[in-house]
Amino acid sequence: MNPLLNRRQFLSNTGQGLGGIALASLLGREGALAKEDPIRPKIDPTKPFAPRDGHFPAKAKKVLVIFCSGACSQLDTFDYKPELIKRHGQPMPGAEGLKTFQGDQGNLTKSPWKFKPRGQSGKMVSELVPQLGELADEMCFIHSLTGKTNTHGPGENFMSTGYTLDGFPSMGAWVTWALGSANDELPAYVAIPDPRGTPQSSINNWGPGFLPAAFQGTDFNASKPLRNLTRPAGVSAKSDLATRSFLQRLNERHLEKFPGDTELAARISSYQLAARMQLSVPEVTDLSTEKASTLKAYGADDATNPIKAGFAKNCILARRLLEKGVRFVQLFNGAYQTGGEGVSNWDGHKVLHQQYAKHGPVLDQPAAALLRDLKQRGLLKDTLVVWCTEFGRMPTFQKGASGRDHNPEGFTAWLAGAGVKRGHTYGATDAFGWKAEKDVATVYDFHATILHLLGLNHKRLTYYHNGFERRLTDVHGHVIEDILA
């Protein structure tokens, strides 16, 4: 089906406002800019989560984002820099008088973890994440990402919403607004916070911004159930059912007075959908049906490390959601709530070695098992996996500390699965891993590429708000063609 809506038809259909207002400028300027016209998703208000076609066919149907909150250091994970090891302990050329987020620089400092060649590609990955390293042949690395801010909140916003400010729609909201979901008994977009709590920008990472609230991420994880999902204590199943059917009768009688009113009808069907979710969400979050071998593979049975076991369960939950057809899953590793500044997230300013030694194992085995499991079950064929963080860290240690300061000038993310090259590396930072140097890419480019992989043209996926045709990529972004399979 051609998802391009007839403009006039669209104008007559703005009552629900789900598809967004008609492009105002078109009224006066028919014909102009035709090939960059916005493409509005056609949304049935009674079935806002029904699957919808993208702008063009694409391999990736679903997205898993693994977001390492706190700014995970590229230099201690995936960006191998022999020159940094060689010049360890020396001042960094070009950094004289440089002040980064927390201030002055100390000397260049190599990673406390050794790097080793991995897989067929021989990709150098550090011992901090050995199991992920073993999957390097599945991954497509981008080493030359650049951000716009060196502060966590705005940085998380930028990575998740394309704007450093609060209040813009998250990538997942854009994607589910455009594409709906294959499963209407589960939320189309699920955000899975770390067992330690929420990331720094909290719900702005999965917020709807100015898109309709229907497309916000629903947040729950393996240990924290979806709020208000279960029937209240003291209400029996029978009574609950009877109440709903009484309510339905009230609503149907009321609808008789408003024949053809879609908003009223939509509200009736939302209660039916809610009832189905009450069955399907507990089912998907119930990990008891998982085999012991699966729990073990993910590390979900690791009694010695409850945080890792908690994250592993979230990883299993992510797989189960993707299996069920959920469109967009955003899995967080690291939280601000229980300490921040490196204690419970990747923000290793002061004692990086000690803190990352805790975080590495929490991430490594569960995330690697998830990737392996997705592959084994054939889910990677239509699932795009995105590993990212808000920005990178400096090759120097901070003056007077044993950790790295923020660095938005060059950092790493990787993609895997549907539509991307395997065992591939794109772009590079300078000799020390400070600034992106080769094939410099922006977060906008990164977003444009992810949308492209899903069959969406980032320039045409727009929503009119406050005088702007807003996009995930603002007015920037180019698809990184080189990484497309």
Place this chain on the structure above:
Amino acid sequence: MNGRAHSLLIVGLTANLWAFAIDLEELPPPANQVVDFKKEIWPLFQKHCVKCHGPDQQKSGYRIDIAELALEGGEMGEAIIPGNSAKSPMIHFISGLDEEIVMPPKGDPFNAKTVGLIRAWIDQGADWPEDVGAKAVDRMDHWAFKKITWPVSPRFMHPIDAFVKVRLESKGLEFNPRADKRTLIRRLYLVMHGLPPSPEEVEAFVNNPQRDAYSKLVDKVLASPRYGERWATHWLDLVRFGESHGFETNRERIHAWPYRDWVIRALNEDKPYNQFVREQLAGDALGDPIGTGFLVAGPHDIVKGQSPELGRMQRANELDDMINTTGTVFLGLTTGCARCHNHKFDPISQQDYYALKGIFEGVKHADRNLPPNDDTKAKMANLQKRVGELKAQLAKFIAPAGQGKRPAVTAQHNIDPFPAVEARFVRFTITRSTSSQPCIDELEIFSGDKNLALASQGAKASSGGDFKHPLHKLAHINDGQYGNTKSWIAAGHTGWVQIELAAPARIDRIEWARDRQGKYGDRVPIGYRIEAGLKEGKWKTITSSADRQPFKSGQSAKPVYAFDNLPKAETERGQQLLAELQETEQQLKILHNSTKAYVGTFAQPGPTRLFYRGDPESPRDAITPGALAKFVSLKIDAKTSEQKRRLALADWIVSDTNPLARRVIVNRIWQHHFGAGLVDTPNDFGRNGVAPTHPQLLDWLASTFVSDGWSLKKLHRRILLTQTWQQSSRPHAKALKIDAASRLLWRFPTRRLEAEAIRDSMLHASGVLDLKMGGPGFSGFEVQMENVRHFFPKKNYSPADWRRMVYMTKVRQEQESVFGAFDCPDASQGVPKRSRSTTPLQALNLLNSSFVMQQAGLFAKRLQTDAGAVPQKQITRAFTLCFNRPPNDSELMDATAFIKAESLPAFTRAMLNANEFLFVP
């Protein structure tokens, strides 16, 4: 973004550096002939350039097919310098000699001959005949910018109805019949108050046969303070009003609420809209200063970091928020679009944007102390008088300064030596602090070189009360760690802390400080005594502040009173007076702080500079403060005081020469009545916005509104008395087919209530709604007071939570756990029109949340109280409370059977979830 690379490029492009970018000798020479633009040049532009620099695209903001624009240049500056082709950037680009930019980038390049022709054309003055190329669009030629003439009503009826009717007739539609009286009163209350009417009000209206019953009801509804509360929500959405700072730490903004109250009050008092606008931009100059809360109602990044670039970007973003919000809210113009380049559609240049920046450049996010109101003033005057009396009486106790005394207390370190004494207990009693509750970072009790007070030495600390804060704990008093973050603070303004040593010892010295790291100089204990004893209670004063010189630190240098060496009665009297003085001063301070509000602070700024492409790292020329040059000259300049700048802008916005402000506000009011505005893009009346469905009606409303003295209440009244507003909302198939959304208003458009109205209506139904107005709000969250605040939805609710939702503290980035899902914005961005989605999560929240379950229980109790034990009576009462109508027979039968089979609370739970309860009828 790679900002650095960006700015390098920019330097390379600055016009006078150009000449050095390439070797001019290598340029193809100009053609040696007189050039005919139309025949020789224009075809070249069309062939090579127009695709990217023409009507469809204007790459780098440059358009070459219109003479004015081609000569004006693009984002990189001018491309053609008439008379000087060698210096014209266009020639550099098309010659292929510039390393960075070659034009055209792809396809057929220019050759030496064609470059030579263009050079000759430029050198000969770049003459462009009028009949060649497209014509520049006059961007001022747009309906919304045109003067308003008062349109004449096209029919002999209420002009509003007449304008609507004409449009309906053109589509073969007509008005629905008038809604029945029950529907009408319910709609009136829901739209105007966000609360349903009481069953008693409904009955009175339904049974009132007077012809003017409805118009009297309208007057009553407009006179109710519930009106201001309801409509303030719309305004607060629009101006992104929040009570936390947003961004990373999302700290609370505790003095933001006065602005919310100011809006409610202004609406209830029907403050003329022009004054309402002026006070929000410059209320400090107009005697009602709280309105300027508007300027700083948006998010504010308080995490500053060390890098200066970050600070400059944050400041630029703050000002952008003010520029953009002012433009969209009052003018319906997206002024923010001109931050990086001229506005793509509207007559707003980048210079205009920075001229506006000059208006706000002196505004900073902060609390401001406001002049107290008369009541507070009187109280303060009384207290001040008492302070004077007390000080006079205490004068004789003032310790002689200086001479022979020990050094004054310092914040950083104090030593109190004394002749050695045997002690097990040491108590440090604070009688006075420089400001608020006193703080001590570490108390050390020495015996020679050894500090015996340490907890690690087995000493135990106790106190008369601790200030509750995660950083400040009793344990910090003897943990061996210095600094503010490891300190103890007393619960009150006086207090004591005590150390019990592990064993009796001979001690000879106490050392203590407020903050040995020297960062903090407040909360210094300056009146104290140190007592010691072998048993608790058997105290002997071993040293005190009495023999110290008076504390000096900026303004807190207050007289030091000494009561030693005086007769006992006199000492007691003196101490009593001092205690009263301290108490009185404290009360004064509380009153003083009660006039704090988050309404911004103002300071005369330095010059405002244009930022090239919006990049604060690329400042350019200084810009004179002003507004939109195509619309107005404010007649101010860089020397104008920043207050006068804001006032000048405000005065123009509401002046007769500006048709936008009045059109924009009447459209907003219309929108909140009918669910959609006459202009569907309420924040964009520019060329990129949607044209009005009823342009004459819009102008009629705007004209009438101004002639009514900018009275919002009169405007409401006019709208409420129309047939358009009073018609039934019942849909019918024929009209649905033509105009499903009822944009032409053949029926009153029904819609789901907003989050606030749903919550308020529930509390109203259950009978627990607390109508207390104003003051600090109540919280929807349990707040974890860490550096980065975390908000956890409340699980239990008590009567304090049962005020109207407009008084719920508005936390950015968080959704209220039950009602947030009903498209309730989080104030991160201004919202002129809420989206209205229907989701299963909304259903789950209303069915299962503890809030709704509790209300269902309270509602059931209320029904028993109001209607007794008979289900039919309970059901009737519930229907009249929730739907403003009695149940019909089948509903009554169904509900009776349901209550019998289940329970009354099950019935009330269903009622609170019903569509009829949640929809404007």
